[in-house]
Amino acid sequence: MNQRPQVNEVPPRAHQVPPVAPPVLEVQPEALRNAEILLAPAGVQMNLPLVREDLLYERFRQMKAPEFEGPMDPIASDNWLIDIQVNLDFIRLIEQEKVLCASYALKKDARHWWITVQMRRDVTAMSWQDFVTEFRTMCYNRExxxxxxxxxxxxxxxxxxxxxxxxxxxxxxxxxxxxxxxxxxxxxxxxxxxxxxxxxxxxxxxxxxxxxxxxxxxxxxxxxxxxxxxxxxxxxxxxKKEKKTVAKPTQPQQDSESHPKG
Structure with missing residues (x-):
């Protein structure tokens, strides 16, 4: 009687789940820009794109930076310029962002002055030093x-x-x-x-x-x-004054009744 050849049975393969690719993290432009600033060599100005203005304004607003309403005495104007620059440096802004944020803080007469500046030059390409020069020209006249x-x-x-x-x-x-x-x-x-x-x-x-x-x-x-x-x-x-006061003898008061006049 012919025997059937023995065939080694292969166990069924377990159901394999295809590997899932790791999630792609969405890097916000602002985070990427900040990372590049941190990795940049000291003193090197990075030509990076501006972050969205609404995000930039929100960051600046949280700093509670002082507002400027118009020319006052030169010392007070200069103090505002110093204060606003401290805020801008703290949040590590690039040149054009500094100008944009500083313009947010201009109110009343200062806002009207800034509109005239916008009419005669392209402020989107203005450096921070250009802004400082314009500001001081406005606040500090020759007199x-x-x-x-x-x-x-x-x-x-x-x-x-x-x-x-x-x-x-x-x-x-x-x-x-x-x-x-x-x-x-x-x-x-x-x-x-x-x-x-x-x-x-x-x-x-x-x-x-x-x-x-x-x-x-x-x-x-x-x-x-x-x-x-x-x-x-x-x-x-x-x-010395107290010592003299204590050492000085007191004069007895004369009794007006015992020494009648006339």
């Missing part, structure tokens, strides 16, 4: 700058503390950079501003200050010891 220069040249400490005088000095120096073109000249003018008693102590050292920071530190120390000396003298004077 105002001349007045600020005169105030800076004649600034004296007077009754101000050292820190109050230094703050005023720095504010005016920002508006008149041509008057203090070097650190040496800035130190010289600052020492001229201080009161005579403070200036003498600051320059009494064999090596006078050559840096503004050193000059300010010495002036603060000089002011402290001068005030301490004044307070000690006042205490001594007060003690």
């Amino acid at each position: 105002v700058l001349a007045a600020q220069q005169d105030e800076f040249m004649n600034l004296r400490q007077g009754s101000m503390t050292v820190m109050e005088a230094v703050k005023k000095f720095e504010q005016l120096a920002r508006l008149c950079p041509e008057l203090v073109p070097s650190e040496t000249e800035k130190v010289r003018r600052m020492m001229k501003m201080f009161r005579t008693d403070i200036d003498k102590q600051v320059s009494a050292n064999s090596s006078p200050p050559t840096l503004v920071s050193d000059c300010v530190s010495r002036a603060i120390r000089a002011e402290y010891w001068i005030n301490q000396d004044k307070e000690a003298r006042a205490q001594i004077f007060k003690a």
Whole structure:
């Protein structure tokens, strides 16, 4: 009897699920731009596309940046410019985005001024330095700058503390950079501003200050010891006055009834 050849049975294959491709993450343009900024070498300006204006405005609005309504005194205008630049640098914006966000903060008269700028030049390609130049031209006319220069040249400490005088000095120096073109000249003018008693102590050292920071530190120390000396003298004077009052004999009051007139 013929036997059928034995055939090894192959077990049925298990149902295989085709591999699923990993999900493709959608990279937002803003995230990609921020990553490229972070990876860029220091000091290199990346020519990256602007993020959507609504997203940019939302990021800027969350910073609660100060608004600017129009020209005021030069120091206040310059302070706004510094404050707005701090906000723009913090959220790491590129040049055109800085200009766009700064224009959001312009209100009332400043907004009308910005419209005139838009009419005479292409602000979409404006750099931040161009914006600063336009802003300062609008806020600081020749008459105002001349007045600020005169105030800076004649600034004296007077009754101000050292820190109050230094703050005023720095504010005016920002508006008149041509008057203090070097650190040496800035130190010289600052020492001229201080009161005579403070200036003498600051320059009494064999090596006078050559840096503004050193000059300010010495002036603060000089002011402290001068005030301490004044307070000690006042205490001594007060003690002497009280001692004289105690030592002075009291005069008995005469009885008007025991010494009748006439």
